[in-house]
Amino acid sequence: MSKPYMFTALIALMFVLIVSIVLRYTGAADVSTSAEIENTAPTVDTIRFSTSAYGADDLSTSGILPNIGADRTIHINGQITDLNGESDIASSTLSLMFYHSAATAGCTEDKNDCYFVATCDANYTSGDDTQIAYDCPVSLAYWVDATDSASIYEPNTWLADVFVEDVAGLANTNTATIEVNSLLALNLPDGIDYGTRALGEQSSSTTNVETVLTQRGNTKADVEVLGTTMSCSALGTLPIDAQAWSLTDTDYASGTTLTGSFVPTLRNINLRTDDANELTASLYWNIAIPASGVKGTCTGSNTIVIVAQPIEQALLLDGRLQNVHYTTGTRSGFTGSTGNFIIEAGETYTFSIGGVTIGTISYDSIPTDRFVFLQDLLGLARTNTTDTGLVKRAQFIQSLATETNLTGATVLTIPTTAHTRLGEPIDFSSVSDATLQAKIDIVHSGRTLRTATQAQEHMNDTLTYEGVASSYTVTAVQGANTTISPASRTVASGNTTSFTVSANSGYTLSVSGCGGTLSGATYTTGAITANCTVTTSATAQEGTITQYGTVAYAGGPYDQLGTTRNQGGYYRTVTIGTQTWFKENLNLGTMITGTTNQTNNSTLEKYCYSNSTTRCANDGALYQWNEAMQYSTTEGAQGICPNGWHIPTDAEWKTLEIFLGMTQAQADATGNRGTDQGTKLKVSGSSGFDAVLAGYRDGAGAFNHQAAGTLIWSSTISGANAWRRSVYTGNTTVIRYTDSQQNGFSVRCLQD
Structure with missing residues (x-):
């Protein structure tokens, strides 16, 4: 081929190639695309405390009031959002922990303070495609712990932790609080x-x-x-x-x-x-x-x-210490916003921050002003601000507080992180500042430990702020027939003091006030935390039997000396206070049967229990009131008593009872009265009265209660009845009551 033809062919070929290339790069094409969306954790948006499933009402303001004697179901509900779509949330992953704050999260199920719902209900039709509604029903027992202001757990609250997890395992939680109200039923x-x-x-x-x-x-x-x-x-x-x-x-x-x-x-x-x-x-x-x-x-x-039952509280102080954990044998909790915590007789309180024990105090050791300073936890005088262990505790607590400027600070708040991060105990008697600084660093990065001087200044500021004086006056009040010296003492706060005391001859001394104790002639107060008074008083000592205190009179069971019970015709006597009483029940007269009424005739008549002369010889005779009074209605009449003696009046019985320790109000009451006066009056009692449990004869002629009780007449009438006294075995008090004059009761004589 000649060159011209070859050139032409090459040009044609190039054109074809060029055309085909143009056609290839200008034709339509499908291009694939891709992107990976990150999974996000779901969120618990709202938490309500409702009365019905998925209800919109909220008990958060009013609190939860349990049902009387029965469970109450509340519904903890709200909304959950998953921006990846509601299908990412499996209902099986919705759970609830509802617990008293003193029990803490992770508590063991208990109807007092810890409830767990393993699987809550879910509604996928609520909200848009990224939202679901949830409902967790909780059946609360009627004895569930109350945390409102009327309860013993007032500083605490209840927490609802709602937990959710998506299908990829990402989880989230939210918490709401509410009070459970007190139910008195x-x-x-x-x-x-x-x-x-x-x-x-x-x-x-x-x-x-x-x-x-x-x-x-x-x-x-x-x-x-x-x-x-x-x-x-x-x-x-x-x-x-x-x-x-x-x-x-x-x-x-x-x-x-x-x-x-x-x-x-x-x-x-x-x-x-x-x-x-x-x-x-x-x-x-x-x-x-x-x-x-x-x-x-x-x-x-x-x-x-x-x-x-009344609620009693005390305050924990170095400033008002808020959110310090305390435990007793029966409860635990955290101090409230004023440092307040519930106290109860018989309990001992241990205060701690995490695993660090601050101190312990018993109910009986809590001062009467109900302020518990760090010094009180350690048994120190409140004016002591130099004790090593005390100062180290103050440095530690003050440095942990959320508040950073403690000048004038009246509340110190311990952060929750301190409880969760501080697990090891501290020996405050020997701990170094460097070790304390390391503890503070665990809770507050970059926080500098307060110096001992700063800690001492704050303790003194707290004492001043709370109005606790550096010293107090203890005043002596001297009762009749006693002595006490000196007249007063000035005592440093938290210290004790003593007084010399005595009673006149023939009197028994009593001393009270300022939480003290009596040992011999010295009365020592408790720790003084306020002005107080020590008071002395005395009671005349009870009389004793005089060996030759006898009276010759018919029916007397003793010999002249009062030493041999031989029916010798003598009654023993006992002097109790200013009164002299027969020590035996009268037993004179001629016995008649219990079914026969005593009459106003020439014969003095008596009953013997169960118609037994042996009972009269041992316990004395029983007389209807008119026979005992010899048919006189004059209060204090001689009745069947010998000359110079008489049937005691109701008022004279009260004199005896008051001397033995009753108050006037107790003596004036009816029914069981006093404390141990019945014990003192019975045989072998300290008074020497020897009230033998002779029983009685009722108005129908039946005999009752021999060896169980005795009833003794007074000469005071009350309408158709008359006042009497009685004591019973197993009972320490004295009964004052009116009874029909037809009953047959014992008789004691009182010297004029």
Whole structure:
């Protein structure tokens, strides 16, 4: 081929190639694309405390009030968002922990303070494609811990931790708080039915009525009782004090008689803490039926009211120390916004920050002003700001506080991180500042430990701010027939002091005030934290039997010396205070049978228990009131007593009882009165009165209660009845009551 043709062919070929290339790069094409979206964790947006499933109402403001004696279901609900779409959230990953703050997260399920819902309900139709609604039903027991201002856990709260996790394993949580309110509730009896009783009967431990009180709330409770007169359908009434209550299974004589005013029983029903068993306590009711003057069905009403046990608080101070953990044998918690914490008799309180123990104090050692300074935890005088262990504690606490400028600071708040990060204990007696600094660094990066001087200054500022003086005055008040010296003392805060005391001859000394104790002639106060008073008083010592204190009179069981019981015609005497009494019951007259009434005739008549002359010889005789008074109605009449002696009046019995330790108010009351005066009056009692348990003869002629009790006349009438005194075995008090004059009781004589 010639060159011209070859050139032309090459040009043509190049054109074809060029055209084909142009056609290739100008044709349509599908291009693939890709991007990977990161997964984000879901969020718990809202938490409500509602009364119904998915409800919109919220109990956060009002708090949760448990149901009386039954569970209450609340619904903790709200909204969860997953920006990757609602399908990323599996309902099986929704859970709830609802717990009392003192129990902390991760607690073991317990109906008092810790509830767990392993799987909450979910609604995927709520909200947009990234949102779901959740609902966690919680069935709260009626004894769930209360945390409101009326409760013993007032500084604490309840927390709801809602937990969610998506399908990729990313999780999130949110927390809300609420108070559980106090519920004061007990099951009270519908009625008290004493059944059928005989005239003159006093119920016993086997015939009393038991009423069971059951805790139906979450508040410690007591009950107060009030009685009314019981009206009988056919004849008469039963007075208020015919009924008696007690905390133990006992008889009428050992109980506390009802009055027309509310009286605390001190039954003190505690908080229920056992999930399996109810908490109950009993009141026992007894009744005393007069020997005559009543018939038919007797009805009345007793009022029983429930009262909350008072809450007592103290304050932890170096400033007001907030959020310090404390534990006792029965509870734990954190000090409140004013450093406040609940205190209760019998408890010991240990304060800590994480694993670091700050100090311990018992209820009895908490000062009367209810301020607990660091010095009080260590048993130091409050004016002591130099003790090594004290100063180190102050440095540590003040440096941990959230507040950084402590000048004038009245509240120091311990951060929650301090409790979670500080696990090792500290020996404050020997710890170095370098070690304390390392502890502070764990909680606050870059925070400098406060110096000992700064710590001491703040402790002194706290004492001044709280109005705690550096010293106080203890004033002596001298009672009659006593001495005390000096007249006053000035004492440094937290220190003790002492006084020299004595009583005049023939008197027994008592000293009280300022939390002190008496040893010999020295009275030493407790730690002085406020101005207080030490007071002395004295009571005349009880008389003793004079060997030759005898009176010759008919029926006397002793010889002239009063040493041999040989029916020798002499009664022994005993001087008690300003009164001289026969030491034996009278036993003069001619015995008649119990079924026969004594009459105003020329014969002095007597009853012997069970119609047995042996009983008269051992215990004395029994007399109807008119026979004992020899048919006089004059108070203080001689009656059947010898010349120079008389039947004691009701007021003279009170004189005896007050001398033995009753108050005037106790002596004036009816029913069981006083404390241990009955014990003092009985045989071998300290008074020497020797009230033998002779029993009595009732108005129907039956004999009762020999060896169990004795009833002794006074010469004071009360309507158709007369006042008497009685003491019973197993009972330490003295009963003052009116009874029918037809009864046969013992008689004692009192010297004019």
